[in-house]
Amino acid sequence: MSSPKVLVIGCGIAGPVVALLLQKKGYEPLVFEKVRELGDAGASLMMFPNGLKVLSKVGMAHFITDSATRVTKFCDRDSHGTDLGVSDLPNIFVEEYGFPGCGVKRAGLNMKLKERLAAVGIPVFEGWKLKEVIEDENGVIAVSEDGREVRGSFLIGCDGLRAVSRSLVGREHRVREGMAEYTGLTQASHKFYLMRAYADHRQTAGMSTTPPYLKEHPTMLNIYGPGAHFICYPVSPNTTSWAITQEELEEAPETWKLSSGSELLQQRTQLLDQFKAWCSPVPELIQGAERIVKYGLYDRPQLEPEYWYSPTGRVVLIGDAAHPTSPHLGQGANQALEDCYHLDRLLPEFDKDEALSSEKLIEAFAAFAKLRQPRTAALVKGARAQGDSRVVKGINASMERDDRLRKSWQDNEAITAKYDVLFREPF
Numbered sequence: 001m002s003s004p005k006v007l008v009i010g011c012g013i014a015g016p017v018v019a020l021l022l023q024k025k026g027y028e029p030l031v032f033e034k035v036r037e038l039g040d041a042g043a044s045l046m047m048f049p050n051g052l053k054v055l056s057k058v059g060m061a062h063f064i065t066d067s068a069t070r071v072t073k074f075c076d077r078d079s080h081g082t083d084l085g086v087s088d089l090p091n092i093f094v095e096e097y098g099f100p101g102c103g104v105k106r107a108g109l110n111m112k113l114k115e116r117l118a119a120v121g122i123p124v125f126e127g128w129k130l131k132e133v134i135e136d137e138n139g140v141i142a143v144s145e146d147g148r149e150v151r152g153s154f155l156i157g158c159d160g161l162r163a164v165s166r167s168l169v170g171r172e173h174r175v176r177e178g179m180a181e182y183t184g185l186t187q188a189s190h191k192f193y194l195m196r197a198y199a200d201h202r203q204t205a206g207m208s209t210t211p212p213y214l215k216e217h218p219t220m221l222n223i224y225g226p227g228a229h230f231i232c233y234p235v236s237p238n239t240t241s242w243a244i245t246q247e248e249l250e251e252a253p254e255t256w257k258l259s260s261g262s263e264l265l266q267q268r269t270q271l272l273d274q275f276k277a278w279c280s281p282v283p284e285l286i287q288g289a290e291r292i293v294k295y296g297l298y299d300r301p302q303l304e305p306e307y308w309y310s311p312t313g314r315v316v317l318i319g320d321a322a323h324p325t326s327p328h329l330g331q332g333a334n335q336a337l338e339d340c341y342h343l344d345r346l347l348p349e350f351d352k353d354e355a356l357s358s359e360k361l362i363e364a365f366a367a368f369a370k371l372r373q374p375r376t377a378a379l380v381k382g383a384r385a386q387g388d389s390r391v392v393k394g395i396n397a398s399m400e401r402d403d404r405l406r407k408s409w410q411d412n413e414a415i416t417a418k419y420d421v422l423f424r425e426p427f
């Protein structure tokens with residue numbers, strides 16, 4: 001019997017990594033990506049030890065740790081420049097967990113993962129957008145938007161926030177989802193789980209040259225002011241990535257388009273006008289922005305474990321397809337990587353004498369979903385709560401938030417324990 005063909009939908013973060021892991025296990029992964037050529041959306045990610053451990057399993061952690069600047073400090077500050085809390089905790093990450101925390105440009109990571117797939121002979125079909133799946137007892141057929149069909153043993157939906165794979169699994173369970181705000185509607189045998197705009201929060205993000213004092217002390221810096229939250233961290237020795245979260249009630253469609261030329265100038269001027277009174281490095285980073293992008297923040301209500309895979313057992317969801325999150329805990333990609341590790345671990349070894357039955361797959365997927373759902377659901381909720389508590393309006397609410405933050409930094413044990421729960425995993 002030949003190796004089971006695994007159809008991996010999405011070449012973001014989870015897709016390539018689960019493909020690389022499964023190839024090592026003797027499976028034959030094929031990766032399908034809707035985008036024709038991966039572009040540069042200008043965004044960045046904080047990678048933490050839990051995610052980097054998984055990347056190390058496929059020889060990819062060094063790409064980040066060799067080229068990135070390790071964060072050595074966490075700092076929370078109010079918008080007048082008074083520190084609310086500072087910690088050297090990131091310095092112990094390598095000793096405690098084997099890996100540091102560091103920022104990375106998303107496009108660079110995507111590109112490296114794609115190169116790795118090519119290097120080990122895993123095909124990537126670009127411009128191939130999943131539209132439909134047809135399952136039977138022996139396998140699955142994936143159908144692209146333009147009518148191409150491919151058959152495999154099973155399919156892994158790694159197609160992110162607006163996953164088609166998720167709607168298709170939902171359809172098999174008679175669970176319907178939409179893209180509007182959560183309404184809590186239920187109707188006859190259909191449940192409606194709707195994607196929700198993250199409390200109407202929007203982020204404006206940019207990349208700028210790192211100011212000298214941040215070069216000396218690479219810091220993940222959060223700055224809190226009335227109605228807005230600012231975060232920045234290094235993504236290379238000379239470049240700092242930053243993002244401002246604010247409430248914006250108008251329902252603008254999400255766009256990841258980079259502002260350029262006159263647009264960039266206009267955005268910079270507007271932002272500078274709004275944030276000129278904020279402490280350093282906010283104005284300088286805005287002023288020095290070489291790129292600016294604006295987008296909405298989304299998550300989705302938690303999906304019960306039985307909806308993470310189809311009843312026939314030929315489709316399973318991982319990463320943002322299963323548990324998209326707002327970015328306030330910096331865990332979406334890191335959790336997607338934990339998913340890859342556990343799914344790979346729980347799938348049976350390739351057995352050349354026995355076909356992969358639906359029963360075996362359901363057993364593995366059920367164990368996977370049961371293990372992963374509580375942790376990821378808690379983190380999605382936690383990220384939402386973190387965002388809500390960061391962006392508050394009015395002087396009194398801002399002062400209360402700052403007091404709360406100041407107090408929380410005094411409890412060193414609680415802070416260490418909070419990170420320990422995240423970074424001890426997944427092995």
Ligand SMILES: Cc1cc2nc3c(=O)[nH]c(=O)nc-3n(C[C@H](O)[C@H](O)[C@H](O)COP(=O)(O)OP(=O)(O)OC[C@H]3O[C@@H](n4cnc5c(N)ncnc54)[C@H](O)[C@@H]3O)c2cc1C
Nearest residue numbers: 010012013014034046130159160319320330331332333334
């Ligand atoms: C502003 C922002 C900041 C963030 N910061 C962090 C951070 O600091 N740390 C962190 O850990 N996480 C962060 N995240 C979350 C992180 O980006 C996601 O959790 C992570 O990218 C999920 O990986 P994924 O592979 O599941 O999905 P994605 O990375 O979204 O990849 C999905 C892929 O599937 C493709 N695709 C979609 N539909 C189809 C289809 N129908 N057919 C074929 N292909 C398809 C897409 O083009 C894409 O390439 C952040 C998110 C945002 C929005």
